[in-house]
Amino acid sequence: MMKKVDEAAYDALRLRQWQAGRAGGFSRRTFLSLAAAASAGTLLRPEAALAETPGPIVKPLPSELFTTFGSNAEMRWSAMRDQGYLVPVDRFFVRDHTSTPIIDTGTWRLTVDGAGLRGGPVEFSLAELRQLPSEMAITAIECAGNGRSFFTTQQGQSVTGTAWTLGAVGVARWRGVLLSTVLRRAGLARRAVDVMPSGLDPTYVTGGVDLGHVRRPMPVAKALYDVLLAYEMNGEPLLPDHGHPVRLVVPHWIGVSSIKWVGRIEVSDQPLFSPWNTQFYRLFGPGYPDEGQPFDKQVVKSAFELDFGATVLAGRTVRLTGRSWSAGGRIRHVEVSTDGGHHWRRARPTGPDLDGAWQRWELDWKPTVGNHELLARATDVRGNTQPEVARYNTLGYLFDGVVRHPVSAVAG
Numbered sequence: 579m580m581k582k583v584d585e586a587a588y589d590a591l592r593l594r595q596w597q598a599g600r601a602g603g604f605s606r607r608t609f610l611s612l613a614a615a616a617s618a619g620t621l622l623r624p625e626a627a628l629a630e631t632p633g634p635i636v637k638p639l640p641s642e643l644f645t646t647f648g649s650n651a652e653m654r655w656s657a658m659r660d661q662g663y664l665v666p667v668d669r670f671f672v673r674d675h676t677s678t679p680i681i682d683t684g685t686w687r688l689t690v691d692g693a694g695l696r697g698g699p700v701e702f703s704l705a706e707l708r709q710l711p712s713e714m715a716i717t718a719i720e721c722a723g724n725g726r727s728f729f730t731t732q733q734g735q736s737v738t739g740t741a742w743t744l745g746a747v748g749v750a751r752w753r754g755v756l757l758s759t760v761l762r763r764a765g766l767a768r769r770a771v772d773v774m775p776s777g778l779d780p781t782y783v784t785g786g787v788d789l790g791h792v793r794r795p796m797p798v799a800k801a802l803y804d805v806l807l808a809y810e811m812n813g814e815p816l817l818p819d820h821g822h823p824v825r826l827v828v829p830h831w832i833g834v835s836s837i838k839w840v841g842r843i844e845v846s847d848q849p850l851f852s853p854w855n856t857q858f859y860r861l862f863g864p865g866y867p868d869e870g871q872p873f874d875k876q877v878v879k880s881a882f883e884l885d886f887g888a889t890v891l892a893g894r895t896v897r898l899t900g901r902s903w904s905a906g907g908r909i910r911h912v913e914v915s916t917d918g919g920h921h922w923r924r925a926r927p928t929g930p931d932l933d934g935a936w937q938r939w940e941l942d943w944k945p946t947v948g949n950h951e952l953l954a955r956a957t958d959v960r961g962n963t964q965p966e967v968a969r970y971n972t973l974g975y976l977f978d979g980v981v982r983h984p985v986s987a988v989a990g
């Protein structure tokens with residue numbers, strides 16, 4: 579068994595290296611000129627930038643299942659009420675920086691290269707990957723910006739990026755080959771430091787600068803620990819929108835680590851940086867370093883399987899259902915309030931509680947006629963609890979605050 583990864587130590591080290599001018603893979607000069615343009619008001623709207631592109635997502639996005647923001651579509655939580663543990667692919671959220679590419683599996687190759695290999699580049703076809711020992715993992719993928727809109731609607735703070743509510747998360751059963759298996763076959767050297775997968779979707783252009791393919795590094799320790807190169811989702815080949823033919827699945831880490839349509843994996847003997855761990859997906863704002871605080875892991879969250887502003891019948895029992903999840907470990911308990919946070923009751927856990935996925939729960943409630951506010955607050959096995967107020971950052975990542983969910987009960 580590999581040693582568990584210490585993300586906090588990795589983040590702190592890379593921050594010091596970045597501050598000291600280390601810039602493998604992405605120059606600090608580029609970063610600073612981008613930052614200057616951003617403060618002039620033209621940049622740093624990564625998730626909103628391509629919202630006008632027509633039809634960037636391939637699968638149908640019916641309004642009963644999704645709320646769509648251009649190249650991003652979030653799952654409506656009411657669509658999970660009658661579902662099992664997994665999110666079916668027809669309602670799994672999509673987050674594309676540009677648009678979904680259609681990739682020919684016959685000519686597709688995965689290239690593994692870089693100074694962290696003992697020899698030169700190694701290529702794998704899809705058939706070759708499928709011949710390697712396969713693994714299955716039931717794991718959540720969640721966008722770092724999931725819940726972002728609540729910084730504004732609940733906390734009155736302005737943030738940039740897609741105004742997700744809570745639907746930029748999903749749990750699926752992924753099957754593929756462990757990244758460790760592929761890296762070892764490719765000749766991983768002892769001096770290897772970072773591993774950076776990149777996608778084959780169009781390069782990401784913002785503020786007139788082409789930042790290249792979507793890519794984000796991780797330390798070798800994480801790459802060897804639990805990362806999957808997945809080619810199946812819930813028992814079927816990946817859909818184009820979810821990374822067909824092969825994507826990364828990086829448990830506990832923010833969604834952008836799980837690179838879709840992977841075409842290249844660079845293995846370096848130096849710390850690596852990319853726009854996706856320097857300019858974006860860092861915490862900026864009061865109390866954070868000027869260069870931003872690096873982060874990799876998700877936080878604790880809960881959602882009711884109900885639309886915001888849903889109508890229920892008063893005077894009879896309503897079964898409230900929902901799910902809670904945490905990158906810190908399994909969920910220990912979930913408390914629910916049906917009166918705006920004055921009184922709390924323990925929700926009843928139902929079904930499995932897998933680490934890296936979620937816990938389903940339910941609670942019966944007999945509402946009176948009128949408007950009510952539902953709240954759910956989860957605590958994981960390490961004692962991480964959702965706070966009343968999430969810590970502000972300008973790009974609106976990691977919203978873990980307890981969400982106030984309005985419903986109205988009408989006479990039946």
Ligand SMILES: Nc1nc2c(c(=O)[nH]1)N[C@H]1C(S)=C(S)[C@@H](COP(=O)(O)O)O[C@H]1N2
Pocket residue numbers: 670671672673674675676719720721722776777778779792819820821832833834835836837838839840
């Ligand atoms: N190549 C590539 N990989 C990518 C992205 C992308 O735009 N291009 N988006 C990332 C982000 S920000 C998230 S949250 C997840 C979303 O995965 P999904 O669309 O399968 O739900 O994919 C990640 N992988």
Ligand SMILES: [Mo]
Pocket residue numbers: 673720721722723833834
């Ligand atoms: Mo994301």
